Amino acid sequence: MSTDVMSVDVMNTESNTPVFSVDGLWKVFGPKADRIPADPELSSLTPAELRTRTGCTAAVRDVSFDVRKGEVFVVMGLSGSGKSTLVRCLTRLIEPTAGTIAIDGEDVRAMDKSRLRELRRHRAAMVFQHFGLLPHRTVLDNVAYGLEIQGMGKAERRRRAAEVVAKVGLEGMEQRKPAQLSGGQRQRVGLARALAVDPQVLLFDEPFSALDPLIRRDMQEEVVRLHREEGRTMVFITHDLSEALKLGDRIALMRDGQVVQLGTPEEIVGSPADDYVREFVRDVPREQVMTVRTAMRAGDCGGIEHPGALAADAVVAEAIKVVARSRKAACVVENGRCLGVVDHERLLDVVAGTELRKEAV
Numbered sequence: 001m002s003t004d005v006m007s008v009d010v011m012n013t014e015s016n017t018p019v020f021s022v023d024g025l026w027k028v029f030g031p032k033a034d035r036i037p038a039d040p041e042l043s044s045l046t047p048a049e050l051r052t053r054t055g056c057t058a059a060v061r062d063v064s065f066d067v068r069k070g071e072v073f074v075v076m077g078l079s080g081s082g083k084s085t086l087v088r089c090l091t092r093l094i095e096p097t098a099g100t101i102a103i104d105g106e107d108v109r110a111m112d113k114s115r116l117r118e119l120r121r122h123r124a125a126m127v128f129q130h131f132g133l134l135p136h137r138t139v140l141d142n143v144a145y146g147l148e149i150q151g152m153g154k155a156e157r158r159r160r161a162a163e164v165v166a167k168v169g170l171e172g173m174e175q176r177k178p179a180q181l182s183g184g185q186r187q188r189v190g191l192a193r194a195l196a197v198d199p200q201v202l203l204f205d206e207p208f209s210a211l212d213p214l215i216r217r218d219m220q221e222e223v224v225r226l227h228r229e230e231g232r233t234m235v236f237i238t239h240d241l242s243e244a245l246k247l248g249d250r251i252a253l254m255r256d257g258q259v260v261q262l263g264t265p266e267e268i269v270g271s272p273a274d275d276y277v278r279e280f281v282r283d284v285p286r287e288q289v290m291t292v293r294t295a296m297r298a299g300d301c302g303g304i305e306h307p308g309a310l311a312a313d314a315v316v317a318e319a320i321k322v323v324a325r326s327r328k329a330a331c332v333v334e335n336g337r338c339l340g341v342v343d344h345e346r347l348l349d350v351v352a353g354t355e356l357r358k359e360a361v
C-alpha cells in the first residue's frame with residue numbers, strides 16, 4: 001500500500017510542477033526605476049503619487065503566481081492595468097525591474113541571449129492581437145516561418161505546417177496570402193504559426209479583441225478545443241470578463257499593476273476578494289459559472305432514488321434544467337459515488353447569491 005501512496009505522490013508532484021513560476025515581479029518604467037521596488041516608502045505609494053514623486057509608472061507591482069502545467073491561465077483587467085507588461089516579462093520581451101521568473105524551474109532572468117531566443121522560439125510562443133503575418137508569404141509559409149528560423153528543412157517544415165493549418169481549420173487556404181483572408185482566418189494563421197513550433201506554453205495577448213463577436217466566439221471555441229485535445233498550457237490575456245470566465249481554469253484579476261484576486265472563475269464570481277472584484281463580476285449570470293458542487297447539500301443521498309444525476313462540475317444552469325424537468329431533487333455524482341443532492345431551493349439560492357449567507361447562519 002505504501003508504494004501505491006508513493007507513486008500517487010510522485011505523479012501529483014510531477015503534474016503540479018509549474019510551467020511558469022513568478023515571484024515578487026515588478027516592472028517600473030521611468031527614470032531610476034530600479035530603486036523603487038527596493039524602497040518601502042516609494043513602493044507603497046499609489047500609482048498617481050509614484051508618478052508625481054518620481055515620474056515613474058509601476059506597470060507591474062509585486063506580482064506572484066504559478067502557471068500550472070496544462071491549465072489555461074487568464075490575466076484579466078481593465079486597459080492599463082498591466083496585463084501586457086506582465087506577460088511580456090515572462091519571456092523578457094520586456095525586462096523586469098525586480099523579482100524572479102522561472103520556466104520549468106529554470107531562471108529566466110539569468111538566461112543569456114541565445115537561451116532567451118530558444119525560450120521564445122521553442123518553449124513559449126506568443127500570439128498577438130495584430131497577427132503580425134508576413135504579407136508576401138502564403139498561409140503555409142507564414143505558418144512554416146518559425147520552423148524555418150529553427151533551421152528545419154523545407155520538406156519537413158512544409159509537412160508540419162500543413163498539419164497545423166489543417167488543425168486550425170484552414171485546409172484549402174494554404175496558398176492564399178494574408179490579404180485574401182478574413183480577420184478570423186488571419187488570427188487562425190497566427191495561432192497555427194505559434195502551434196507549429198510545438199511550444200510548451202502559448203501566450204496570447206488579447207488575440208481576439210479585434211474580431212467581430214461571432215468570429216470571436218468561433219476562435220474561443222477553437223482555443224477550448226485545442227486545449228481539451230492537446231492539454232497545452234496557455235496564458236491568455238483579456239479585458240473581457242465573459243471571455244475570461246469561458247476560457248480560464250484560473251483567472252488573475254489585475255488592477256493598477258497588482259493581482260487583486262487569483263482563483264477559478266467560480267471562486268472569483270462566488271467569493272470576490274474585495275469590493276472592486278465584487279463590482280467587476282456583479283452582472284455575471286451566476287448559474288453559468290457556479291457548479292453543483294457548491295450548490296449541493298453535501299452527503300450521500302442514502303440510496304433514495306433520484307431520477308437525475310449530475311457531474312460535480314456541472315454548472316447550476318444545467319442542474320436547473322434537470323430538476324425542472326423531473327420536478328425532483330438530483331444527485332451530484334463523482335466517480336460513481338453520490339456526493340450530495342441539489343433541489344430547486346439550493347439552486348435558486350445560488351442564482352440569487354443567498355447560499356453563502358445561509359451557510360453562515
Ligand SMILES: Nc1ncnc2c1ncn2[C@@H]1O[C@H](COP(=O)(O)OP(=O)(O)OP(=O)(O)O)[C@@H](O)[C@H]1O
Pocket residue numbers: 029030057058059077078079080081082083084085086239
Ligand atoms: N514603454 C512604456 N513606458 C512607460 N509606460 C508604459 C510603457 N508600457 C506600458 N506603460 C504603462 O504601464 C501601464 C500598463 O500597461 P499595459 O500595456 O501593460 O496595460 P494593459 O493592461 O495591457 O492595457 P490594454 O488592455 O490597454 O492593453 C500603463 O499605465 C501604461 O501606460
Ligand SMILES: [Mg+2]
Pocket residue numbers: 083084085
Ligand atoms: Mg495590453
